[in-house]
Amino acid sequence: MPDLRGPAPYDALLLLSFGGPEGPDDVVPFLANVTRGRGIPEERLKEVGKHYFLFGGVSPINGQNRDLLDALREDFAEHGLGLPVYWGNRNWAPYLTDTLREMVADGHRRIAVLATSAYASYSGCRQYRENLADSLAALEAEGLPVPRVDKLRHYFNHPGFVRPMTDGVLASLADLPEDVRAGARLVFTTHSVPTAAADTSGPVETHGDGGSYVAEHLDVARVIAGAVREETGVDHPWDLVYQSRSGAPHIPWLEPDICDHLETLHGEGVPAAVMIPIGFVSDHMEVLYDLDTEATAKAAELGLPVRRSATVGADPRFAAAVRELVLERAAAERGLPVERCALGALGPSHDLCPVGCCPARAPKPAAAGADSPYA
Structure with a gap:
């Protein structure tokens, strides 16, 4: 057989x-x-x-x-x-x-x-x-x-991607001083993109108000926060924030920025935070500099204890x-029935990117999608 x-x-x-x-x-x-x-x-x-x-x-x-x-x-x-x-x-x-x-x-x-x-x-x-x-x-x-x-x-919602990140959050919480651990805020972070690009991300039916890009990150954050609550017995408040903006200042990008958000948390009296780079597969430069260097320095300036959890790598x-x-x-x-693993509310993503999915400002040929010039 x-x-x-x-x-x-x-x-x-x-x-x-x-x-x-x-x-x-x-x-x-x-x-x-x-x-x-x-x-x-x-x-x-x-x-x-x-x-x-x-x-x-x-x-x-x-x-x-x-x-x-x-x-x-x-x-x-x-x-x-x-x-x-x-x-x-x-x-x-x-x-x-x-x-x-x-x-x-x-x-x-x-x-x-x-x-x-x-x-x-x-x-x-x-x-x-x-x-x-x-x-x-x-x-x-x-x-x-x-x-x-x-x-x-x-x-983004496959268990093999989500569960290692969850373990990273648990390890980071355990590494915080005990007197601030229970009150720590979970700060999920990903790469900022222009709001226009976010709004048109994913299939056409998901376009608008952050599109699939924001919805997918929010769904993963909920899953991880829920798993942390089940593991620790503590319901940590959480936020989704952004980092690594690189565009012209007059073009709207997703906000708030991680450093601005840390200032906000400090002003609200939050005792500690765990930065969780759910938008990144590995600890590359935007994690090393924007979080480990820049955001960590901002937290030290504020006197806010922070930890940065691991990426999947x-x-x-x-x-x-x-x-x-x-x-x-x-x-x-091969035309066989398939069981697809996915956590959260959104379910497994599509195999083939449909027409109109994540459009470019200037249309260009794209392979591996419904509009591919290469069958």
């Missing part, structure tokens, strides 16, 4: 990420890639890159992706999933197009894609799909076979979740 939990039709998995510099000489070229087409002068890029220079010009994201690759390969091997795992980035080596070229040379024609972004948004989903379309077009122009790529569903439970995501999508592609 055929293996009903095998990876067919997929013959490889692609880990698709943002990328980051790995030394001081990489910082400005990396930022030039990130901001390509915006005409930002080199001196401004050097100013923007000061966060990286504080850490020797090295973003931790590439090292963390290597750890995740190891965890995925180990998990796949332990469970007999003979699926090779590759890695490609949008903005730094290994570049996505180079990786796809390598995969095609290795004979792969049906590729499952895991993006290191768990939520619906233009920058967290459709932009990755646009990058995939650009890379497939480059292969086509070179006369190479064009593989089919299928992006795995959003995993290469947790074995997350690696197992990725395996389950591959197997469920493979089964669905």
Whole structure:
């Protein structure tokens, strides 16, 4: 009998990420890639890159992706999933197009894609799909076979993503001084985006007032806060706030900012806070600088005890979740009934991004969706 939990039709998995510099000489070229087409002068890029220079010009994201690759390969091997795992980035080596070229040379024609972004948004989903379309077009122009790529569903509410974060919150609460622990506020944080982009995130029917982006974060926060209450017996108040704004000041972005919110909490007499970066898969630069450096310094200035809980990173439970995501999508592609794991009220996300999902300001081809030019 055929293996009903095998990876067919997929013959490889692609880990698709943002990328980051790995030394001081990489910082400005990396930022030039990130901001390509915006005409930002080199001196401004050097100013923007000061966060990286504080850490020797090295973003931790590439090292963390290597750890995740190891965890995925180990998990796949332990469970007999003979699926090779590759890695490609949008903005730094290994570049996505180079990786796809390598995969095609290795004979792969049906590729499952895991993006290191768990939520619906233009920058967290459709932009990755646009990058995939650009890379497939480059292969086509070179006369190479064009593989089919299928992006795995959003995993923001998968137990293998949520439960490691919950454990991180519990550990952070336990690390607070006992006299402030019970009164600590849970501060869930994610990347701010323009409100216009948030409002149009996700399928068309979810557009408006933060769209899927805000709704998904709020749902995960409720799940984690509820799990913490069950574990500790304490009902900690919680908030969803934002960080890492990078846009022009006249354009509205999601608020409040984490540092402003810490000031508000201090003014209200809140005795402590746990910062929970639910919007991020790993402890990359925006976590290291915006939370561990900037927000932690603000809390110290206020005299507000804070802890920052861990991201999922290469947790074995997350690696197992990725395996389950591959197997469920493979089964669905083979026309088999699929049981999809999801916590919270929203249920599992769609497999195929529908038309109108997370639209770009200037329409561009995007792979792995209902509007993909590549079947």
